[in-house]
Amino acid sequence: MKLATLKDGSRDGQLVVVSRDLTLAHYATGIASRLQQVLDDWGFMSPQLQDLYDELNNGRARHAFPFDPAQCLAPLPRAYQWADGSAYLNHVELVRKARNAEVPESFYTDPLMYQGGSDDFIGPMDDVVVPSESMGIDFEAEIAVVTGDVRMGATPEQALDGIRLVMLVNDVSLRNLIPAELAKGFGFFQSKPATAFSPVAVTLDELGDAWRDGRVHLTLQSSWNGRKVGLCDAGDEMTFHFGQLVAHVAKTRNVRAGSLVGSGTVSNKGVEKNGRMEWPKGYSCIAEKRCIETIQDGQPSTEFMRYGDTIRIEMKGLDGRSLFGAIDQEIVAPGGRERAAAAAAESALKLQAAEAAQD
Incomplete structure (x- = not known):
């Protein structure tokens, strides 16, 4: 899967899942708001993010939006x-x-x-x-x-x-x-x-x-x-x-x-x-x-x-x-x-x- 952090005015930004072709993104807020949270509990959270990633790539993610790299912080x-x-x-x-x-x-x-x-x-x-x-x-x-x-x-x-x-x-x-x-x-x-x-x-x-x-x-x-x-x-x-x-x-x-x-x-x-x-x-x-x-x-x-x-x-x-x-x-x-x-x-x-x- 592909993960990014979007600017939201805070130091740590907002975690999103990004489609394989880098055209779409979806907020991961139902799972985690920060990438560090995922890394701290990888075994539990990464499968959930993978499911969201699969939905995004298959066109089934309901709240997907265009991915803009210019709005990205560093992933961490x-x-x-x-x-x-x-x-x-x-x-x-x-x-x-x-x-x-x-x-x-x-x-x-x-x-x-x-x-x-x-x-x-x-x-x-x-x-x-x-x-x-x-x-x-x-x-x-x-x-x-x-x-x-x-x-x-x-x-x-x-x-x-x-x-x-x-x-x-x-x-x-x-x-x-x-x-x-x-x-x-x-x-x-x-x-x-x-x-x-x-x-x-x-x-x-x-x-x-x-x-x-x-x-x-x-x-x-x-x-x-x-x-x-x-x-x-x-x-x-x-x-x-x-x-x-x-x-x-x-x-x-x-x-x-x-x-x-x-x-x-x-x-x-x-x-x-x-x-x-x-x-x-x-x-x-x-x-x-x-x-x-x-x-x-x-x-x-x-x-x-x-x-x-x-x-x-x-x-x-x-x-x-x-x-x-x-x-x-x-x-x-x-x-x-x-x-x-x-x-x-x-x-x-x-x-x-x-x-x-x-x-």
């Missing part, structure tokens, strides 16, 4: 935990190679992971508000899972059983803040602003044969300012599968229902062509593109994002339909759209005054 607008990994080691290898550094052997056996802010996620079509363009604004196209309860010390196989839902992610990064933060030895903080998630979260059965070995074997598409820059395979080159990532979180503590665990930037290896490495599947973040340019040409040439830039992240199923809906966002300054609207209104008034003076 705030969560108990957001832990993001770096499961695609090719991304790490490129970053290290660009600065002539070796990848430690431990990186291939023990996942990299950081704990991000989970108190203020943003919706799939909400603006990405950044204080300054000079911070090095970057998108990161990823996949994330939502867990039920997973006990401390769970094996990767046991952790897989605890996965309830899958979503897409835009894990925004402020690249020019990262070096100073990492130099402190305590990891990311201000360099990781609010994270965005896809309009809907889907259960594993919605992925069909594409979900196997704890990975999503589909193409993750990234379009920057309307130009497709990434068509990355999310499956085969994922070094650590989601069961391993969740088990990593659970090594020394219980993981509670409503925890989010991310894959990190989806990344694919390059191929040699005429004696030169090429990356035909593109990239899922600008930092990786800059690393590729450094490897190829000795220095990066692609700039980070500017105010007014847009990013669209989407994944289509084997039938060609959008699975999660799209993350589709614009980069803006604090109060940016309001200031732009006020400036346009002021300009219109001045034009009207000038025209009146001429009359």
